[in-house]
Amino acid sequence: MDFGLQNVHVLITGASGGIGLATVQKFLQVGARVTAHYNTKLAPLDPLLGEFGRARIRALQADLTREADVARLFTSAAEGPEAFGPVQVVAINHAYYEARDVPVARMSLEQWESTFSTNLTSSFLVARQ
Numbered sequence: 001m002d003f004g005l006q007n008v009h010v011l012i013t014g015a016s017g018g019i020g021l022a023t024v025q026k027f028l029q030v031g032a033r034v035t036a037h038y039n040t041k042l043a044p045l046d047p048l049l050g051e052f053g054r055a056r057i058r059a060l061q062a063d064l065t066r067e068a069d070v071a072r073l074f075t076s077a078a079e080g081p082e083a084f085g086p087v088q089v090v091a092i093n094h095a096y097y098e099a100r101d102v103p104v105a106r107m108s109l110e111q112w113e114s115t116f117s118t119n120l121t122s123s124f125l126v127a128r129q
Contacts, residue, residue, distance in 0.1 A: 008089060009033050009034075011074070014093040021044055024045070035087065058082065064122035064125060094123075
């Protein structure tokens, strides 16, 4: 089945996690060129990088809570000798799961702000860019 994604440039945030990794794989299987964003874990993307090569997939690091990192991510994805041109599709998939399971009544402001920034503000920054 042709999804019309042959050589379409797709940026997937949180690409090295479970759902993100599966999403990258599916877009590659239908012919897209994928910029796979990661923040801290590149290793899970290594098998796909090896299988599909730099002509189809690039992995780029960025802290999406930082406005400058988001801008750099999009610029790096679109420009340069190994870039895929302008991003045409964005899958905002990244998320942060706090290891400390704390009811809201006992949650520190620091934990709340960290979770809010990582899950919501960062998604806004990516969508806006």
